[in-house]
Amino acid sequence: MEGFAGKVAVVTGAGSGIGQALAIELGRSGAKLAICDVDTEGLAATEERLKAIGAPVKADRLDVTEREAFLLYADAVKEHYGTVNQIYNNAGIAFTGDVEISEFKDIERVMDVDYWGVVNGTKAFLPHLIASGDGHVINVSSVFGLFSVPGQAAYNSAKFAVRGFTEALRQEMAIAKHPVKVTTVHPGGIKTAIARNATAAEGLDAKELAEAFDKKLANTTPQRAAVIILDGVRKNKARVLVGPDAKILDVIVRITGSGYQRLFSAVAAKAMPR
Numbered sequence: 467m468e469g470f471a472g473k474v475a476v477v478t479g480a481g482s483g484i485g486q487a488l489a490i491e492l493g494r495s496g497a498k499l500a501i502c503d504v505d506t507e508g509l510a511a512t513e514e515r516l517k518a519i520g521a522p523v524k525a526d527r528l529d530v531t532e533r534e535a536f537l538l539y540a541d542a543v544k545e546h547y548g549t550v551n552q553i554y555n556n557a558g559i560a561f562t563g564d565v566e567i568s569e570f571k572d573i574e575r576v577m578d579v580d581y582w583g584v585v586n587g588t589k590a591f592l593p594h595l596i597a598s599g600d601g602h603v604i605n606v607s608s609v610f611g612l613f614s615v616p617g618q619a620a621y622n623s624a625k626f627a628v629r630g631f632t633e634a635l636r637q638e639m640a641i642a643k644h645p646v647k648v649t650t651v652h653p654g655g656i657k658t659a660i661a662r663n664a665t666a667a668e669g670l671d672a673k674e675l676a677e678a679f680d681k682k683l684a685n686t687t688p689q690r691a692a693v694i695i696l697d698g699v700r701k702n703k704a705r706v707l708v709g710p711d712a713k714i715l716d717v718i719v720r721i722t723g724s725g726y727q728r729l730f731s732a733v734a735a736k737a738m739p740r
């Protein structure tokens with residue numbers, strides 16, 4: 467893909483799924499990679515694949531919830547490559563549970579990784595992106611940042627928050643005339659390990675939920691997702707919808723307004739185990 471050659475790109479959560487596919491597609495397109503994850507085994511696999519392509523790669527263990535470590539990491543990437551052009555705030559986790567049976571700690575954990583991880587990454591890298599003269603922040607939300615579904619209040623909160631944060635940032639960069647583009651990504655169901663890595667409230671069967679997600683909802687490959695995301699980044703889109711399901715759901719929500727809630731709760735009650 468054109469437009470990425472020589473660019474320094476940071477990808478969080480690069481040890482699996484969408485992050486791994488993004489890193490590899492960026493490497494194939496001539497970018498220099500800084501990849502990070504808490505899963506060092508998955509990260510090493512991505513690093514190996516990038517080396518096989520011949521892409522420059524710096525791989526580090528980083529927990530996106532650790533703000534001080536993230537700030538030091540941003541400086542280390544700048545030091546290593548001399549500049550930083552793009553950050554893909556992609557790392558994320560999932561959790562299922564109605565509000566009534568979810569514990570505060572479960573909701574906080576999802577917000578810590580999926581929302582604060584994105585804020586930490588954006589803030590840590592923003593000065594470097596501005597200084598690069600050609601920066602881009604790419605924050606991964608979800609279709610669950612466009613509408614809510616039962617059992618996903620924690621994840622919905624984090625993904626709606628990512629969307630709010632990122633859409634404000636895009637406008638701020640334009641007003642300040644900073645050379646930083648900003649894109650929010652809303653994937654539909656992607657065939658990754660997310661559901662298998664997910665947790666659930668007590669009494670729910672996380673394995674059964676993961677199987678239902680993998681079988682019924684995950685239709686797009688991570689490779690296809692990466693190509694769609696990078697095409698949107700190249701075109702400086704404000705919003706990238708990933709997969710046919712994301713596009714259809716977005717239209718339904720816009721047409722029905724708040725009426726989607728009645729529709730989706732009926733479908734969710736039938737489709738997902740509770």
Ligand SMILES: NC(=O)c1ccc[n+]([C@@H]2O[C@H](COP(=O)([O-])OP(=O)(O)OC[C@H]3O[C@@H](n4cnc5c(N)ncnc54)[C@H](O)[C@@H]3O)[C@@H](O)[C@H]2O)c1
Nearest residue numbers: 479482483484504529530557558608653655656658659660
């Ligand atoms: N798969 C989907 O259907 C889907 C749909 C919409 C949005 N998303 C979003 O896409 C992003 C990528 O998810 P995926 O589907 O590739 O899942 P995945 O589980 O395959 O990969 C997520 C990666 O993030 C890493 N990670 C988790 N917590 C971390 C932390 N605290 N610090 C650093 N790394 C951490 C994991 O180790 C893993 O390697 C997430 O933000 C997810 O919410 C996924």
